[in-house]
Amino acid sequence: MITFIIAVFLLLTTPGPGVLTLAGVGSAYGYRHGFRYLIGLLIGQNIVAIAVATGLAAILLAAPIIRNILLVLSVSYMFFLAYKIAFSGSKIAFIGASKSPGIRGGIILQIINPKAYVVNTSLFTGFSIWPDSFTTEITFKFFALNLIWLCIHILWLAMGVTIHRLSLSARIQHFINISMAIALIAVVGLALWAQFYAN
Template identity: 35%
Template structure:
């Protein structure tokens, strides 16, 4: 069981911790607005991830297989929303929002919708549950425990991305560097979306 848990934690950390739309949005948000003001966004992302976990466990794959257009619709909708969040990060204030009355940081609902419509989250959990389901004799216990561990790993990984953004935050006080970093995060988010769509 210990080996199975280690494999599950490692796979989940790698799948969810890679620079996809949610991690890049977290880093960009905390770099621009600070870790504390990025916490509601983080909580929204984790709430959306919880829905993705439930969706993966109750047969979203079966739905997408039966109705391929549903998958395409979710992917396009998710891509559009992630691009919206990227635009919000790229066009935000180049100094701290509290100092200049600039735009507000992304909120809880922004994070929730981002991961709710993030195809990468569903794909990651479909992969995890098909390959790393913990070996409990009772299927309900296996899925519930696997899902709980995945959510804990996601919370740690996403908080690390939030902290990473906070560490590079001082660069955002220099207007030219701030604009370049905002645009870089936004372009990286859009590139991650495009990459996911062509897979």
């Protein structure tokens, strides 16, 4: 159980598309819009978790054509986000959108987020806590995962809002943008590596 909780914490604290864009929404639009986006991310996260836990994701991704289409869509979108982050100028905007992405944007991002599938697959298939009670194990995993996920994402949102309030110099803001873009590309690269390595 402790090993699972540590794994959840470590896997969720690594920067991914969800937390990077959430920090950006917090920085650009503040807490109110940030919490709407956070709700969307949480709903999307649970859609992915349910798909993984029930085996639906495995069935869908077993078809090479569906897997390749989803892979191309998700990688393209992540590179688009990285581009928008890197070239948003000296203002920290992360996603460079004219308006907050809202709940729907959060749901869509999680559904096509390769890291979400990698993390959920690792957590739901890689740790056996109660092998004699599937229902108890899945219930505990969903509860622990959502609790830790929510705490970590609220911290990232708060960090984004705080960065905005610091009134950092243009040079530092540009450096943060480039760093976030590189981190996002690295996450996509790791997800791709895991996808092809597993096959």
